[in-house]
Amino acid sequence: MRTTSFRRNVATVLAAALGAGTLIAGAAPVALAEPTDTTGGTLDWGVKASFRTYITGPIAHGSIEVRDPATRNADGTFRFADGAGTADPDAGTAELAFAGEVYFAGHDMGAGPLLELTVTDPRVTVTSATDGVLVADVVSKSLDSGELVTYDDVELADLDLTGHPLTFDGGTVSATGVPATLTAAGVPAFANFYAAGTALDPLTFTATLEEQQPVFEPSIEVFAADGTTPAAEAELAYGDTIVVRGSGFDPGGNVAPTGNRPPIPAGVPAGSYVVFGSFADTWQPSTGAPSSARTxxxxxxxxxxxxxDQVPAQYQDAIRAQWAEIDEDGTFTA
Known part of the structure; x- marks a missing residue:
């Protein structure tokens, strides 16, 4: 781009969106929204295999009831469904909530079970490459009072993802066979049946990552004619050449409204002007500034x-004479 003024400072380069006011230079380049929403998740977890055996065995003579939308797997573990939440591929973290309920009951001598435990809607939070926690709503019968006690949002188990990492692949987030140990807070929720640190069944979970939509944040950089030497603060003489590179410009944004004047038809992205010149602090025509406020x-x-391609043919040549293409990734060079 060639200057037409004498001794202009390159810092006066300005990107102005057609019909949408001014885009401020210096913002971050295009980035993907984070964290990503997830849907359709499942969590496979058996609580504790020996506990299941005890409940249905010859001592407790109890039963296990699995409530929708949870189901029973062929190996005796449980699948909690309808998982949703967020996951951050860059940070390697996730917060996933699953639905379903499992009810354990045993030692019923005719007056109701002495042992009751209900685990509802487990949630998995992964905070780092190695650490996570399993949270659930739990109701258990106290062995001391015989009363049912509610433990909402209790951190039931610590998760160790060492060797069982959170994996992002093919539009899904998952982890397999993650070891879990009972927390101190989980001990009373488990009716003091086990001590803190006791190994529970490992967890396997997966969820689908929703498609990310790019967040376009316009930014421009100014270079000398070689295209590599920064020139944002340089003093230029008449006839000097500069190169302007833009990023974060939405190629489908700034859509022309109904009744828009030519050459951009209504419903078509109108792009952005990149202007080199001299501008007063208040220069926009929309503010009533005179033409002398902008050179x-x-x-x-x-x-x-x-x-x-959607511009009428009679305007094509005029636009192409001053055109720089915005690529799909939101970048251009002028």
Whole structure:
């Protein structure tokens, strides 16, 4: 881009969105929204195999009831369903909530079971590459009072993901065979049946990552004619050449409204002007500033190819004479 003014400072380069006011230079480049929402998750967990055996064995003579949407797996463990939450591939973290309930009852001598334990809606939180926690709503019968006690949102088990990492692959987040140990807070919730640190059944869980939508945050950088030497603070003389690179510009954004004046038809992305010149602190026509508040030395129209293709033929040549293509990733060079 060539300047048309004498001794201008390159810092006066400005990106202005057509019909949408000013885009401020210096913002971060395009990034993906984080963390990512998840859906359709499942958690396979058996609570504790020896406990299941005890409940249904010849001592407790009890039963296990699995309540929707949880189901029983062929190996005797339970599958909690309808998992949803968030996961962050960059941080390697996740917060996933699952639905379903499992009810254990035993030692019923005719007046109701002496042992009762209900585990509802378990949640898995992974905080690092090695650490996580299993939280659930638990109701258990106290062996001391015989009363049912509710433990909402109790941290039931510590999770050790060492060797069982949280994996992001093919649009899913998962972990397999994650060891779990009973926490101190989980001891009373488990009716003091086991001591803190007791191994529980390992967890396997998975969830589908929803498609991320890019977040476009416009930014421009200014270089000398070689395209590599930064020139944002340089003093330029008449006839000097600079290169402007933009990133974070939405190629499908800034859509022209109904009744928009030519050359951009209504419903078509209008792109952005990249202008080199001199501007007063208040220069926008929308504020009533006079034309003397802005002196344009040179300008380029950054516009996606798909948008340019929809411009009527009689305007194509005029636009192409000042056109820089916005690529799908939101970048352009002018």
């Amino acid at each position: 344009v030395g040179a300008q380029t129209w950054a516009l996606a190819q798909a948008a340019l």
